[in-house]
Amino acid sequence: MNNYQKSITVNKSADEVYAAITRHIADWWSDDLNGTTARTGDQYDIAFGKTKKTFSIIEAVPNNRVVWRCDKAHIDMAALTNKAEWVGTKLIWTISADNQGTTLNFLHEGLNPGFECYNVCEAGWDYFIDSLHAFLTTGSGTPYRKQQVVSN
Numbered sequence: 001m002n003n004y005q006k007s008i009t010v011n012k013s014a015d016e017v018y019a020a021i022t023r024h025i026a027d028w029w030s031d032d033l034n035g036t037t038a039r040t041g042d043q044y045d046i047a048f049g050k051t052k053k054t055f056s057i058i059e060a061v062p063n064n065r066v067v068w069r070c071d072k073a074h075i076d077m078a079a080l081t082n083k084a085e086w087v088g089t090k091l092i093w094t095i096s097a098d099n100q101g102t103t104l105n106f107l108h109e110g111l112n113p114g115f116e117c118y119n120v121c122e123a124g125w126d127y128f129i130d131s132l133h134a135f136l137t138t139g140s141g142t143p144y145r146k147q148q149v150v151s152n
Contacts, residue, residue: 051076080116091109
């Protein structure tokens with residue numbers, strides 16, 4: 001089956017694109033993030049409300065490629081029978097630059113139409129890859145924002 005994939009091209013250096021997917025995840029994906037995200041061996045937790053995931057960075061080649069493996073997942077959707085569907089999937093970011101700009105190819109290896117969450121996850125990735133594109137081109141993405149607790 002076909003895994004989810006999408007590409008964007010921006011007029012930025014490979015270094016800037018690499019930084020966006022290693023050091024600026026909270027600026028385009030979710031600001032509810034804990035852990036480290038820049039080097040091979042790093043681990044982080046990310047949440048979107050009650051949906052929570054844990055990733056390990058299994059490959060990080062500066063300005064070239066980054067691979068995240070999903071180690072834990074809880075997708076907060078009542079309709080899902082398997083709320084941990086993402087466990088074991090890999091998020092593969094490949095960067096290539098030329099005189100036309102820098103292209104970022106994204107492949108979510110394992111996320112395919114056989115997954116119960118596929119339609120919702122596909123729409124989510126489309127939104128967040130657009131957010132990443134906006135972050136790279138304007139400096140401002142549209143990440144999930146953690147609800148701030150206001151106390152009186």
